[in-house]
Amino acid sequence: MTVWRKSSYSGINEECVELADLGLARGVRDSKNPGVGHQTLRANAFQALLEGIKSA
Template structure:
């Protein structure tokens, strides 16, 4: 699926402390969520369906991706 993300409002977590090496998130139409690398705003973005985002965010909170 290709989604036009032009005009999308992206934001970083307040935990980023203004750093440039961050992930940015955008709330999209239809409940979808966009995720991109703040260092490459013109680059590719992931787009999650609402249920996929819920699973991903839950995994982040529970530490599933901690190294």
């Protein structure tokens, strides 16, 4: 079973992205509409995305 989690910065009823550890990849989906699917990124690509966001 895949475990999805929201950022700790999100409030209880706030809409946010959710993340899941998929082994060698990470899943990203919209918390307000999780049934439409998710994006899958290789772990290194996800790390580069996070670093880019933090440096912006």
